[in-house]
Amino acid sequence: xxxxxxxxxxxxxxxxxxxxxxxxxxxxxxxxxxxxxxxxxxxxxxxxxxxxxxxxxxxxxxxxxxxxxxxxxxxxxxxxxxxxxxxxxxxxxxxxxxxxxxxxxxxxxxxxxxxxx
Amino acid sequence: xxxxxxxxxxxxxxxxxxxxxxxxxxxxxxxxxxxxxxxxxxxxxxxxxxxxxxxxxxxxxxxxxxxxxxxxxxxxxxxxxxxxxxxxxxxxxxxxxxxxxxxxxxxxxxxxx
Numbered sequence: 271x272x273x274x275x276x277x278x279x280x281x282x283x284x285x286x287x288x289x290x291x292x293x294x295x296x297x298x299x300x301x302x303x304x305x306x307x308x309x310x311x312x313x314x315x316x317x318x319x320x321x322x323x324x325x326x327x328x329x330x331x332x333x334x335x336x337x338x339x340x341x342x343x344x345x346x347x348x349x350x351x352x353x354x355x356x357x358x359x360x361x362x363x364x365x366x367x368x369x370x371x372x373x374x375x376x377x378x379x380x381x382x383x384x385x386x387x
Numbered sequence: 388x389x390x391x392x393x394x395x396x397x398x399x400x401x402x403x404x405x406x407x408x409x410x411x412x413x414x415x416x417x418x419x420x421x422x423x424x425x426x427x428x429x430x431x432x433x434x435x436x437x438x439x440x441x442x443x444x445x446x447x448x449x450x451x452x453x454x455x456x457x458x459x460x461x462x463x464x465x466x467x468x469x470x471x472x473x474x475x476x477x478x479x480x481x482x483x484x485x486x487x488x489x490x491x492x493x494x495x496x497x498x499x500x
Contacts, residue, residue: 272430303488312492313477326487360431375421376488378431 273297274379276361282385288349291382295342295363301325302344303364303376304336308357319344351386358383389414391480393491400468400498408463408494410452410478417483420461422452423490425475434476437461448472473498 273296315328319338435446
């Protein structure tokens with residue numbers, strides 16, 4: 271157990287639907303990262319939050335959104351789902367000592383596997 | 388744009404063989420470098436990291452990696468692999484002064500007894 275909790279572990283839904291993935295970071299970590307892992311794209315950085323504020327944005331589609339709440343948990347919302355959104359979505363957390371030095375070591379959750387039919 | 392290349396997508400070895408997995412990145416500035424491992428059915432775990440200093444970095448389970456700045460490379464090595472090393476290995480780069488961690492596409496290692 272890494273200390274980063276992701277729910278649900280598995281999710282099957284239909285095209286056009288909307289889902290929410292949840293992540294609770296490791297105790298004491300202020301920063302949350304979301305990654306998408308698919309067979310053909312590898313691990314793609316989606317978005318990062320630090321202490322409730324968006325910090326960095328990667329290849330996140332407009333149909334996707336995320337937020338980090340005051341208790342530091344984060345949710346990734348995926349809407350108008352397409353077949354190509356089927357993937358493993360990882361959340362990671364770090365202490366992120368504010369400076370954005372790139373020296374953060376990420377602790378990953380077990381992932382949420384999304385299947386869109 | 389910054390990118391990370393892992394040239395070997397799938398490596399198959401017998402136990403006790405030596406391992407070297409290639410990783411090259413494209414970024415002209417200072418970087419922090421990482422190798423993560425994902426064992427079957429598990430989350431990604433940090434194997435080793437390089438921030439500064441000695442370019443030869445030792446990690447867990449006998450792994451090491453060498454940072455060669457002139458080649459923009461951070462190859463992972465292990466002198467003698469074990470069946471339990473079967474996993475997917477990801478190289479990652481964090482450009483200094485950013486919060487991004489950019490991953491390569493991963494290398495699947497299969498070790499046969």
